Amino acid sequence: MNELCNSSRTAKLSIQYLRYVEILKLFIRAERTRNWNLHLEAVNRMISIFAATEHILYAKSARLYLQNMLELPTKYPWVYANFSEHGYYTVRRSDRYWAGLWTDLIIEQVLMRSLKSRGGLTRGRGVTESVRILWTNSMYRCASVHNAMSNLTGMQHKSSEQHVELGSSRVKRDHKDLVTTSKT
């Protein structure tokens, strides 16, 4: 690999690109499999790339974030135990192994959508304390009601055991795209 790197500039760029994509994959894997140490390691590697590509704000914030998180074992051991042993820094909406999700993604997609749409908190119901408590405590019950209703009306989403990207048609299409890209 090192020989290749030193041979030409295009090769160097390609190998560098491969290494960068690997960091991305590490980060995703850390989140999906609730691996706190891998998460910190991936953020660590990302910092230098943020700095090199003008994302200065993220470089600064990620560095500070990493520093704070490395102090967790001494400062907040309860939180650290939860993060590293149980992986509670991700959100899991289903029971599968590869299904950890980022908290900010969930906030944006689930909470904001339910809060701001019709019947939500900001339109019509109000955001007083009593309504809020009622809302949060009843959300999980509402979910089972929603489930039952979808079953009744036959509009249930069916999700298979396999990940959506591993279905054979997706694999075939990805393969075809790969061929086209390789030829370029």
Place this chain on the structure above:
Amino acid sequence: MSCIYSTLLFVIDQSKQLRMEVPVLTFDQPLWHKATEIANAMSLSIVLILGGFHLMMSYVGSLGFVIKGSGLQEALETIYGSNTVEHMFTGKAIARALCGHFLTESALQTKLLRSLLPAHLMPCINESNDAEDVPKEKIGPNEKYVHQDRQHENQRPMLDGKRYSFQLENEQVEELSTFVKSVEKEPAKLLILPEILACSGT
């Protein structure tokens, strides 16, 4: 500023009511920065997490910045539209960006593999109708590797205008060749290629 401060105080208050030791909040980058400053200044007992998804989006944007102008845009335009590719490189269309980057990575790794392995071991991973395909031959004893290497030397794919030949140990060759054969049946295995290459000491 005061809005963030009152949010933090509110969350701490709620966590006390729920008898939780330390609350954990997630913020996006600009808010996180301000919230951390406030929390440190007022010594609040709260853990603030930087939103991972936005971090990833920004990282994909960095990736696009690094690879801009190298011709990857044209390569991806054979599959996606030009507007989509632009959005992919800035990190906006995240699902497609991920797909696109992983695809390029697989394509690059396939090329790398083709130059690493002795030519007679290369199965047709991706080009089924390619006239340049090297005919598959059975793995014979050690002498055959060297002999067939020389025979197929000129049919080795060119990487960046030069032909490379790397000498791998026999165990490494076998490991790589079993891996490559398994990839024929399950293309998704290409995703773990970096680990394989690292293990085989390349």
